[in-house]
Amino acid sequence: MSPTRIVIVGGGISGIDLATRIGRSHGRRGRAAVTLIDRNLAHVWKPMLHTFAAGTARPDREQVDFLAQAKRNQFTFIPGYLDGIDRATRTVSITPLGHRDASPPPPPLHLNYDRLVLAVGSRTNDFGTPGVTENCLTIDGLEGAQALHERLRQLALAAFRREEELNLAIVGGGATGVELAAELKHAVDRLAAYGSPSLPRRFRLALIESGPRLLPAFPDHVSKAAADTLRKLDVDVRLGAKVTSADAGGFTLDGGSRIEASIKIWAAGVRGPDVLDRVEGLERSRTGQLMVTPSLRTTKDPTILAIGDCASLMDPGTGRSVPATAQAAAQESQHLARHFEAWQGGDEAPPFRFRERGMIVSLADYNGWGTLGRVTFGGGHLKGLSARAAHALLYRQHQFGLFGPMRGALTWLVDGLDRLISPPVRLD
Ligand SMILES: Cc1cc2nc3c(=O)[nH]c(=O)nc-3n(C[C@H](O)[C@H](O)[C@H](O)COP(=O)(O)OP(=O)(O)OC[C@H]3O[C@@H](n4cnc5c(N)ncnc54)[C@H](O)[C@@H]3O)c2cc1C
Incomplete structure (x- = not known):
């Protein structure tokens, strides 16, 4: 019998994990021909993007090379952009990496599938706010994080030479915005030691949130403690402040007041990636994610499954949507x-149940909070160092899943040694 052709698009947290697990077990035995497609050559753990942006971690040290991972785990990797899906012929169209802006554009690559798994993640939602696309940076992908790092680097170098102010504003008081604000403060404090003691004083950072509190997914006391910690670090935390537009000079708020900023970062909300807009006949949520059944198949096409941030699933246990988090993405893959045997053969996989193992937010070296899941841990809270350690542990679990116990442990060790000898912030 010929192997089932499984095509997985998106090598993020859920996609690379799934390709590795199926490749290792079913690919090795010749029961499945697994192909992973991604628009990048390497996988990064997205919850680290804010540290790459701030320069407190280096992507080249943390990334997983797709080709090497594919070779070790019996799957094929194709670098390219998913541009479309022809559901009638079960074909995906891919523009090979590096050819997107070529003129004339190269012919797309076509690939047939028996089962297609979409794991293309999400992008930032600007809710149609005027000026955001043209004037704001986002950190919903490695490119965005690197672009922000580059801007910061240029401004920091200029601020070393001249006693100027460095103004930044972040929109979005969820985990991404809060963690980014703390990480940027941390980076600037470290940079001061490189020859500009007045830099922290000249660094102005505003965090703008339209809701009444930061971290709305966390309990009240965590929101308050996070706001207090940031304010102590001189972050201008604005709550209940709705941004109505962005321009080159900053943000305008509802009521007409202004927040001036030379770097503007939009970190509010998530929505489905653009490519999903071009796939006809699949049901999507209000925020553009693919609606899936509890067995993670798209509601209108059982040969296409969706996992991670690009999928929208109602959790029957809580009556709420499964959250767009790393934890949910990993559990889905x-x-x-x-249950590979079931869905590859056309049967329904058993229903997916999201197990809330808690949520953790880490404010660089300053503080951290976590809530433990009720089902797994009976509720409870983490604070300070234990919460920051639990946050780091999520990443290590992911690495152990990808590399296995031996390489996972070695990677952890090497990272630890690297931290000891590398500068705390990079400006290269
Ligand atoms: C700064 C930041 C901090 C975060 N912190 C946390 C946290 O502390 N805890 C937590 O649980 N969650 C956190 N999250 C959310 C978490 O990162 C996501 O929920 C998770 O990464 C979703 O995984 P995924 O597999 O769905 O997609 P992703 O990990 O986003 O991967 C999507 C992949 O698809 C690829 N792709 C997209 N479009 C195409 C295309 N057209 N063609 C080919 N490839 C494509 C991308 O290159 C990428 O590799 C954070 C997110 C950000 C941005």
């Missing part, structure tokens, strides 16, 4: 890997 593990669920599909476990």
Whole structure:
């Protein structure tokens, strides 16, 4: 019997995990021909993007090379952009990496599938706010994080030479905005030691949130503690402040007041990636994610499954949507890997149940908070160092899943040694 052709698009947290698990077990035995497609050559753990942007971690040290991972785990990797899906012929169209802006554009690559798994993640939602696309940076992908790092680097170098102010504003008081604000403060404090002691004083950072509190997914006391910590670090935390437009000089708020900023970062909300707009006949949520059944198949096409941030699933246990988090993405890929036999053969996989293992937010070296899941841990809270350690542990679990115990442990060790000898902030 010929192997089932499984095509997975998106090598983020859920996609690379699924390709690795199925490749290792079913690819190795010749029961599945697994192909992973991604628009980048390497995988990064997205919850680290804010540290790459701030320069407190280096992407080249943390990334996983797709080709090497594919070779070790019996799957094929194709670098390219998913541009469209022809559901009638079960074909995906891919523009090979590096050819997107070529003129004339190269012919797309076509690839047939028996089962297609979409794991293309999400992008920032600007809710149609005027001026955001043209004037704001986002950190919803490695490119965005690197662009922000480059801007910061240029301004920091200029601020070393001249006693100027460095103004930044972040829109969005969820985990991404809060963690980014703390990481930027941390980076600037470290940079001061490189020859500009007055830099922290000249660094102005505003965090703008339209809701009444930061971290709305966390309990009240965590929101308050996070706001207090940031204010102590001189972050201008604005709550209940709705941004009505962005321009080159900053943000305008509802009521007409202004927040001036030379670097403007939009970190509010998530929505489905653009490519999903071009796939006809699949049901999507209000925010553009693909609606899936509890077995993670898209509602209108059982040969196409969706996992991670690009999928929208109602959790029957809570009556709420499964959150767009790393934890949910990882649980979904593990669920599909476990029940591979069922869905590859056309049967329904058992229903996916999201297990809330808690939520953790880490404010650089300053503080951290976590809530432990009720089901797994019976509720409870983490604070300070234990919460920051638990946050780091999520990443290590992911690496152990990808590399196995031996390489996972070695990677952890090497990272630890690297931290000891590398500068705390990079400006290269
Ligand atoms: C700064 C930041 C901090 C975060 N912190 C946390 C946290 O502390 N805890 C937590 O649980 N969650 C956190 N999240 C959310 C978490 O990162 C996401 O929920 C998670 O990464 C979703 O995984 P995924 O597999 O759906 O997609 P992703 O990990 O986003 O991967 C999507 C992949 O698809 C690829 N792709 C997209 N479009 C195409 C295309 N057209 N063609 C080919 N490839 C494509 C991308 O290159 C990428 O590799 C954070 C997110 C950000 C941005």
